[in-house]
Amino acid sequence: ELKVEQNPLFLSMQEGKNYTIYCNYSTTSDRLYWYRQDPGKSLESLFVLLSNGAVKQEGRLMASLDTKARLSTLHITAAVHDLSATYFCAAAHLYNQFYFGTGTSLTVIP
Amino acid sequence: DAGVIQSPRHEVTEMGQEVTLRCKPISGHDYLFWYRQTMMRGLELLIYFNNNVPIDDSGMPEDRFSAKMPNASFSTLKIQPSEPRDSAVYFCASSMDRPTDTQYFGPGTRLTVL
Numbered sequence: 773e774l775k776v777e778q779n780p781l782f783l784s785m786q787e788g789k790n791y792t793i794y795c796n797y798s799t800t801s802d803r804l805y806w807y808r809q810d811p812g813k814s815l816e817s818l819f820v821l822l823s824n825g826a827v828k829q830e831g832r833l834m835a836s837l838d839t840k841a842r843l844s845t846l847h848i849t850a851a852v853h854d855l856s857a858t859y860f861c862a863a864a865h866l867y868n869q870f871y872f873g874t875g876t877s878l879t880v881i882p
Numbered sequence: 883d884a885g886v887i888q889s890p891r892h893e894v895t896e897m898g899q900e901v902t903l904r905c906k907p908i909s910g911h912d913y914l915f916w917y918r919q920t921m922m923r924g925l926e927l928l929i930y931f932n933n934n935v936p937i938d939d940s941g942m943p944e945d946r947f948s949a950k951m952p953n954a955s956f957s958t959l960k961i962q963p964s965e966p967r968d969s970a971v972y973f974c975a976s977s978m979d980r981p982t983d984t985q986y987f988g989p990g991t992r993l994t995v996l
Contacts, residue, residue: 803982814973815925815987860925864982869915869938872925 774799776863778873785851786881793876795844795861804844805862805870806835815860851880886988888974894994900962903991905974906955915975915985916949916959925973930981931957937981964995 775798785791795804806818819828821837821844828835832855834847844861858877862870887906895901907914915930929939934951942949946965951957961968971990977983 805984814989815975817984817986820984869927869930869981870985874924 774801774863774865774868774871776861776871776873778861778876780876781874782877782879784879784881785848787852788850790850791848793846793848793859793861793878795846795863795873797842797844797863797871799842799865801839801842801863801865803864804835804837805864806833806844806846807860807862809858809860809875811857818859848878851878853880853882856880886974886976886986888972888988888991890991891989892992892994894996895964896996897965898963899995900960901964901968901993901995903959903972903974903993905957905959905988907957907974907976908986909955911976911978911986913977913979913981913983913985914951914957915977915981916957917973917975917987918970919973919990920970928959932981961993964993966995969993969995
């Protein structure tokens with residue numbers, strides 16, 4: 773079974789600061805997803821990373837993938853309050869299921 | 883497209899009662915997933931279907947849980963009898979061609995068993 777670990781679990785950061793969320797997975801994965809969940813809401817897909825060295829950016833969020841290190845990062849640049857949410861990574865192996873991380877609860881403080 | 887549709891959005895029931903959750907996947911998606919989310923256990927995959935056929939139900943916690951997909955546009959998750967520890971948010975998701983394609987989640991059903 774593919775195990776996925778995220779850290780930190782909780783992150784409180786000031787507006788305007790930068791920070792990185794880490795996602796480690798235990799065995800070979802063909803693709804890595806990042807999802808966002810607002811309180812009381814559903815999960816929304818943010819990024820899918822398909823190959824080693826892949827980088828995707830959307831606004832203040834940038835995700836990257838290092839398959840050799842089995843590591844994905846979600847970098848937050850100049851955080852704003854609207855980014856407060858829980859962020860999940862999910863690793864998947866071709867023709868198999870997703871394995872979700874525990875989630876990182878991000879709070880951006882004015 | 884309306885996205886994944888789930889009903890009801892909230893369900894409050896008493897221990898021992900039967901509960902049925904419903905899901906309509908995105909049209910054209912071949913895969914349907916049922917997840918459960920709790921604070922203690924996070925997001926757990928319960929079961930998933932491919933073209934209406936259950937592929938992996940190893941996440942179904944007990945025989946009290948059952949899931950069906952009678953056609954490509956409808957699935958149910960049933961709990962009988964329900965217990966307080968079943969209280970959680972249940973999400974349905976669907977993906978297009980492979981189980982590892984992007985999964986699109988429904989709004990969820992918040993179940994409370996008293």
